[in-house]
Amino acid sequence: DAGITQSPRHKVTETGTPVTLRCHQTENHRYMYWYRQDPGHGLRLIHYSYGVKDTDKGEVSDGYSVSRSKTEDFLLTLESATSSQTSVYFCAISEPTGGYTFGSGTRLTVV
């Protein structure tokens, strides 16, 4: 499996502050994804990337931005955190064989 590391694992932040979550992969895969997980909703796609500096929106992208300046790193930024963005965030990569591998998640609480 591809090595995926998310940081931080847990974060508590105040409403209105910017927050950046990091996803790092060690396998040089092209596609990377950010999902959020909320009870009753499963996982929903926020943004994805198909290469360095190539990103696009998913179904719940409002209030989020992403950047990918290197193949191995995919950053998710909450420009001004709101309580509705309290969630568990998962990064994922898709492999050439068609499989998807997920990171361990970041639990974000906005107070």
Added chain:
Amino acid sequence: AQSVTQPDIHITVSEGASLELRCNYSYGATPYLFWYVQSPGQGLQLLLKYFSGDTLVQGIKGFEAEFKRSQSSFNLRKPSVHWSDAAEYFCAVVPGNTGFQKLVFGTGTRLLVSP
């Protein structure tokens, strides 16, 4: 609307009994199909996947799933459930007609295992 449906939010099964978790999708083209499992506080682990070929797919931990095109279903089964199988299970789909590999999830089914 195109979607992935897991109709059961919770299921309780006695240890040693058989299990079937349901998943239906509403995409026109034959999608790629996946089942993931998530233990509390953990990430997602792939149980099995279907891309093409034999419609009965074997996965890890004794799970299997059957793709039925006529019913747009990909149900997960296990003949004998163990207490360690208690977790949340997600069906996921890559729609066959998307231009990139977007994975769409169902809302999940939480499995409880009773003694």
